[in-house]
Amino acid sequence: MTKEEAKKRIEELRKQINHHNYLYYVLNRPEISDAEYDRLMAELISLESQFPDLITPDSPTQKIGAPPKEEFGKIDHLAPMLSLDSCLDEKEVEDFDRRVKRELGVDNVEYVVEPKFDGLSVELVYEKGVFVRGSTRGDGLVGEDVTDNLKTVRPVPLKLREGKVKIPDLLAVRGEVVMKIKDFEKLNEEMVRRGEPPFANPRNAASGSLRQLDSKITAERKLDIFFYDILAVEGVKLNSQWEVLSTLPEWGLKVSSDIRKCKNIEEVYKYHHEMEEKREALDFEIDGIVVKVNQFEYQSRLGIKTRSPRWAVAYKFKPKEEVTRIKDIIVQVGRTGILTPVAILEPVKIGGVTVTRATLHNQDEIDRKDVRIGDKVVVIRAGDVIPEIKARVHVEGEKRREKYHLPNKCPVCGADVVREGAYYRCTGGLSCTAQLKESLRHFASKGAMNIEGLGKKLVDKFVDEGIIRSPVDLYHLEKEQIAKLEGMGDKSAQNLLDSIEKSKEIELARFIYALGIPLVGEHLARVLAQHYKSLEKLASATEEELMQIKEIGPESARSIVRFFRQEGNRKVIEGLLKAGIRFKEIKVEKPSKIAGLKFVFTGKLESFSREEAKRMVEELGGIASSSVSRETDYLVVGEDPGSKLEKAKKLGIKIITEKEFKELIGK
Numbered sequence: 001m002t003k004e005e006a007k008k009r010i011e012e013l014r015k016q017i018n019h020h021n022y023l024y025y026v027l028n029r030p031e032i033s034d035a036e037y038d039r040l041m042a043e044l045i046s047l048e049s050q051f052p053d054l055i056t057p058d059s060p061t062q063k064i065g066a067p068p069k070e071e072f073g074k075i076d077h078l079a080p081m082l083s084l085d086s087c088l089d090e091k092e093v094e095d096f097d098r099r100v101k102r103e104l105g106v107d108n109v110e111y112v113v114e115p116k117f118d119g120l121s122v123e124l125v126y127e128k129g130v131f132v133r134g135s136t137r138g139d140g141l142v143g144e145d146v147t148d149n150l151k152t153v154r155p156v157p158l159k160l161r162e163g164k165v166k167i168p169d170l171l172a173v174r175g176e177v178v179m180k181i182k183d184f185e186k187l188n189e190e191m192v193r194r195g196e197p198p199f200a201n202p203r204n205a206a207s208g209s210l211r212q213l214d215s216k217i218t219a220e221r222k223l224d225i226f227f228y229d230i231l232a233v234e235g236v237k238l239n240s241q242w243e244v245l246s247t248l249p250e251w252g253l254k255v256s257s258d259i260r261k262c263k264n265i266e267e268v269y270k271y272h273h274e275m276e277e278k279r280e281a282l283d284f285e286i287d288g289i290v291v292k293v294n295q296f297e298y299q300s301r302l303g304i305k306t307r308s309p310r311w312a313v314a315y316k317f318k319p320k321e322e323v324t325r326i327k328d329i330i331v332q333v334g335r336t337g338i339l340t341p342v343a344i345l346e347p348v349k350i351g352g353v354t355v356t357r358a359t360l361h362n363q364d365e366i367d368r369k370d371v372r373i374g375d376k377v378v379v380i381r382a383g384d385v386i387p388e389i390k391a392r393v394h395v396e397g398e399k400r401r402e403k404y405h406l407p408n409k410c411p412v413c414g415a416d417v418v419r420e421g422a423y424y425r426c427t428g429g430l431s432c433t434a435q436l437k438e439s440l441r442h443f444a445s446k447g448a449m450n451i452e453g454l455g456k457k458l459v460d461k462f463v464d465e466g467i468i469r470s471p472v473d474l475y476h477l478e479k480e481q482i483a484k485l486e487g488m489g490d491k492s493a494q495n496l497l498d499s500i501e502k503s504k505e506i507e508l509a510r511f512i513y514a515l516g517i518p519l520v521g522e523h524l525a526r527v528l529a530q531h532y533k534s535l536e537k538l539a540s541a542t543e544e545e546l547m548q549i550k551e552i553g554p555e556s557a558r559s560i561v562r563f564f565r566q567e568g569n570r571k572v573i574e575g576l577l578k579a580g581i582r583f584k585e586i587k588v589e590k591p592s593k594i595a596g597l598k599f600v601f602t603g604k605l606e607s608f609s610r611e612e613a614k615r616m617v618e619e620l621g622g623i624a625s626s627s628v629s630r631e632t633d634y635l636v637v638g639e640d641p642g643s644k645l646e647k648a649k650k651l652g653i654k655i656i657t658e659k660e661f662k663e664l665i666g667k
């Protein structure tokens with residue numbers, strides 16, 4: 001075959017394959033057998049391997065994963081990815097409806113209702129119809145670059161379909177990546193076979209599978225996606241959520257078939273009820289419905305509050321429950337020594353997922369519910385949270401075991417257990433291997449010292465073999481000690497040593513977080529680092545001083561002071577500093593008037609280039625984006641503005657001149 005002929009055939013094959021993907025994934029109406037589909041794909045792969053320069057990034061063969069990455073890059077979303085306020089009952093939805101009508105000054109509003117998919121939210125960007133990048137939600141403004149991973153998700157088209165609606169010049173679309181329950185169960189069986197911990201629920205499985213540095217692993221997992229929102233679009237005008245949901249499939253983007261337009265709030269209740277019934281029959285998990293005001297004009301009049309729109313709510317389902325028996329009660333010892341009783345259950349399916357354990361929280365909970373080993377109980381599972389025991393089921397005439405009480409010696413290390421409020425705590429500190437393992441895991445985790453390669457299994461081995469007795473020991477490891485552990489070799493030992501070495505230069509905030517002070521999460525650690533700027537100053541702060549800081553309450557203040565007072569903790573810190581930990585300069589955050597505000601530029605600016613302007617916005621904590629959407633705060637207009645000006649006017653976005661912009665940023 002000549003190259004010319006190959007090119008023609010390749011184009012034909014791609015067209016056919018894309019068409020069959022559309023029939024299969026979007027319309028759910030395949031017209032050919034899997035075998036026929038595989039033949040088309042095989043022919044395309046073969047031709048592309050004969051003529052590799054004919055491979056294009058949007059070819060359907062490019063859905064197989066890329067070389068592994070060291071870490072995920074960051075991607076700015078084209079519009080903030082908002083979250084939703086939740087309603088738990090009809091009354092709360094009624095309040096929402098009343099507020100909407102009052103704000104708009106109308107008697108009735110049309111709503112669009114959709115399933116609330118229990119998965120992980122992503123943004124996909126298509127330029128001129130070609131998929132160019134995709135990211136996780138992250139903090140709503142910036143997410144992780146998972147482009148290569150998303151390419152492997154079967155229903156994600158690498159190229160938008162040419163249908164009745166023109167392909168937009170730019171499209172940022174939001175969707176939810178999910179895993180079907182049956183694929184989740186298969187995956188878990190395999191994880192267990194391989195000796196790896198199974199995922200707790202389909203949502204975690206979807207998230208864990210998408211966020212793989214090696215996208216070839218993502219390609220092996222069966223992920224699915226539903227699209228439901230447009231974050232930015234150029235070149236096509238849409239006026240309502242219903243139009244969005246009708247247009248996305250035209251472009252080959254899969255939308256749920258359970259969507260509906262409701263004339264009033266009563267119809268919304270009816271849909272909620274129907275979906276709650278239908279829920280069990282669906283092959284993926286949903287945890288409620290989403291109710292959205294249909295008209296965009298209304299949506300922009302209602303606007304958003306910090307992170308969620310005023311024009312939409314999630315109307316959650318009641319958590320699912322089932323009855324089973326408690327086979328045993330075990331005790332887990334956490335990072336800070338707290339003993340958590342966990343009920344081991346006779347396996348029971350709740351909403352398609354098999355549950356074998358449920359937390360009992362603490363002694364008070366056990367006493368209040370009076371649950372004992374052997375009891376019949378009601379277990380509830382709400383979305384992603386750990387299953388819980390709701391209540392005991394009274395069985396007439398049944399002989400029960402004695403009351404359960406948490407042990408007064410730690411089941412792991414044998415140290416004394418003391419009661420602190422509602423909790424029981426092991427006093428073993430780092431000499432308790434359970435606490436030590438959890439502390440090391442936390443210490444090495446991403447938001448803390450970020451020691452790559454030090455996973456759960458390796459931590460367990462280090463501790464079980466007695467090689468590591470405190471985080472300080474990490475910094476005195478010898479290569480041979482690591483290399484001779486099962487599953488390790490010279491190369492992986494060296495890699496681990498390199499990442500340990502790399503972790504020595506660290507931001508103060510991360511180090512504070514890594515210490516694992518009870519009640520000090522990533523955010524508080526950052527607040528403390530910004531305030532004190534030095535570890536010594538923080539370590540000698542009093543409760544009163546700490547409480548002067550806006551975000552610190554009496555409990556966290558007490559916890560911080562107590563942590564630094566403890567001899568063992570002081571020794572660890574001293575050891576870490578001696579081992580060579582040093583702190584990076586902290587960038588001082590300037591208070592800024594424009595923090596969190598979103599700017600778009602159009603036309604030529606006089607005093608600086610577009611790139612400079614965007615950088616200035618970002619340095620001041622604002623967001624610079626390239627397209628106007630409902631979430632834009634300011635459009636800055638230069639000479640010869642483009643179509644963005646029209647769009648901003650339509651959406652009622654504040655339009656300012658370059659001079660006004662300079663005043664705003666204080667230049």
Ligand code: IVH
Pocket residue numbers: 081082083084085114115116117118119120121176228229290309312314
């Ligand atoms: S709309 C402004 N629609 O639920 C619109 N979200 O906090 C914001 N979700 O993070 C989201 N199904 O990940 C929307 N049909 C749906 C959804 C949905 C699931 C997720 C989304 C969001 C969370 C709510």
